[in-house]
Amino acid sequence: MTTPQVVVVGGGMITNDQILPSLYHMQRQGRIGEISICALNARPLKDLADSELFARAFPGQSFRSFPALGGDLDRPHAALYREVIAGLPPRNVVVVAVPDQLHFDVVMTALQANQHVLAVKPLVLTARDSLIIEQEAHRRGLLVGVEYHKRFDDRSLMARGRYRAGWFGEFRLGTACLLEKWYYRHSNFQNWCTVENSDAFTYVGCHYVDLVHFITGLLPVAVSVYGIRDRYPNGNEGFLWTDARVIWDNGACLNVQNALGFPDAAPGTNTQGLTMYCSGGDRGALIAHSDQYRGLSYCYTRQPDAPGATVYAEPSPDYFQYVDLGGPGLAPVGYGYRSIEFIMAAAIRMESETEGLEEAEALARRREAMLQIDAAGVMATPNNSRFNELVLEAGRLSILNGGREAVLEYGEQPGARLS
Ligand SMILES: NC(=O)c1ccc[n+]([C@@H]2O[C@H](COP(=O)([O-])OP(=O)(O)OC[C@H]3O[C@@H](n4cnc5c(N)ncnc54)[C@H](O)[C@@H]3O)[C@@H](O)[C@H]2O)c1
Structure with missing residues (x-):
């Protein structure tokens, strides 16, 4: 899959503002293949398909829509993403851009179908779930990148x-x-x-x-x-x-x-x-x-x-802008684009560097690549950003208890408790 197919699950604000234009740009550069988007219903997909900005910025480019754009635009298809992911050949990329509480199911569905994952923040809502994701990804030698785009603002670096x-x-x-x-x-x-x-x-x-x-x-x-x-x-x-x-x-x-x-x-x-x-x-x-x-x-x-x-x-000028570099269309620039590109490029590299190897050797190399990414700490991964899930857990515990302090517990049974 050196030019991976990409399935985006979720067609809302973040897909419109950052994910789809970034993917379209990479597609135009020949770095990724077909893009499919699956949403709960077809209405947001129609808005994306009809977008005048995308027509101007990415002339001639389009995505496959699940559900299809004909028929009742508001009819919900809550489990359709499972079929769409199942239809993807192994070790392509699933982008998770649904509401927070659905991230765990979509990420696990993608991993169990042997897909690399780019997930918008927060990866999940509990540290325990992030540990399960990390273990599943490691078992299969898959990339899970969590998209905290402020990391790619040059001032942060x-x-x-x-x-x-x-x-x-x-x-x-x-x-x-x-x-x-x-x-x-x-x-x-x-x-x-x-x-x-x-x-x-x-x-x-x-x-x-x-x-x-x-x-x-x-x-x-x-x-x-x-x-x-x-x-x-x-x-x-x-x-x-x-x-x-x-x-x-x-x-x-x-x-x-x-x-x-x-x-x-x-x-x-x-x-x-x-x-x-x-x-x-x-x-x-x-x-x-x-x-x-x-x-x-x-x-x-x-x-x-x-x-x-x-x-x-x-x-x-720094998060996400479209600029005219002489065409075709407009080029997305900024740390919003760089963040998506960084994670996609890592998945592409993991595959291209192991292409043609026997599966046991390829698996070992993909795992090694993921450990290096983890240790470098630039891309957020389930392991190196689990503190974020712990902070969410502790924050909810605290706010629901009148602001009492909650402590974070790292280790094999991660969680939060009131102090
Ligand atoms: N700064 C950031 O990093 C940032 C900014 C905005 C949003 N986000 C994150 O992005 C995620 C999505 O946020 P948003 O603002 O785009 O939300 P949104 O409400 O605009 O869109 C959510 C999308 O999910 C789809 N969806 C819901 N249930 C689904 C299902 N069962 N199957 C397939 N699709 C389903 C909906 O159809 C909709 O298209 C959230 O996790 C949010 O926290 C991150």
Whole structure:
């Protein structure tokens, strides 16, 4: 499969904004083959197929749609992904982009069908499930890459390189925030991001917890999350404002604020950033990333159509943009693209480097490649990012217990408990 077929399970926002355009670009470069997308129903697939932006950026390219686009667009096909994955020849790639609670089933279905996996974050909701995935992938010599795209923002890689070269000493105290815009409350969030299922920290807090580990190599050991209950427009209740305290294995402390509450009239699609105070020898050190204001100020002559878009805007050139490099179409650029490409390229390499070998030898080599990826720690894998599942478990335990501290337990029986 040196040019793998790709099945994407899930046809929602992240597939539209990042995954499909990245895959289309790789397909245009001849690096991947046919793309299929399976969603719960055909409606989001029709939107993807009819997208004017994709027609302009990727002229002549298309994907196979499951369910097909004819007929009742809203009829659900909850188990269709099983058939679609079963129809894929072994050791191609399945991209998992369904709601969080479905990740485990889709990832395991893909692994049991001998497919490499690219999963959007969070891989799964418990550390125990991530361990099961790791073991299944190891048994079969398959890649599982978890797509934490902030890792591929060059500023994250710069901070990681310099931190690990000793330029900042040791992380002591930090703050991070990621607040999504208010209008999210009016979207499908109000149906699922309710107090029983999730909260603002669970949904977006993981990004900066992951980054602090990515930069420093430290591991979180305890979490407490204070959540404020608020009502969605439909009356459902959510923890729509959260303040989390994450303690690390060197005693450092990271405060993470998250919300569905950044004003719609404010510039940018959200507000976000990270500040880390460090110490080394007899000196203080600092890492400060403004991840929302990246130096661009635009003021348009009219109101753009997109939800949350403003006349005065501060667009990020870094996550995902389409640029005209002379065609054909437009080229996606940014760390959103690089992140997908990095994981896909690793799966392609694992196959091309073992092509033609006897299966026992190929399996041993694929396992070895996965262990190297794991150890390098640039791509998130079930093993090297399991702390993220532990943080989610501890965070939920804490928020549902009035913000009491929960501790993370690593090892063979990973989990979280109130301290
Ligand atoms: N920054 C990030 O890394 C980031 C950003 C956004 C979303 N995400 C993650 O991406 C995932 C999807 O989020 P989204 O915003 O695209 O959600 P969404 O609600 O827009 O889309 C979910 C998709 O899953 C499909 N789906 C649901 N049940 C299915 C089933 N049984 N079989 C096949 N398809 C099914 C739906 O049809 C829909 O197309 C979530 O895990 C989310 O946390 C990550």
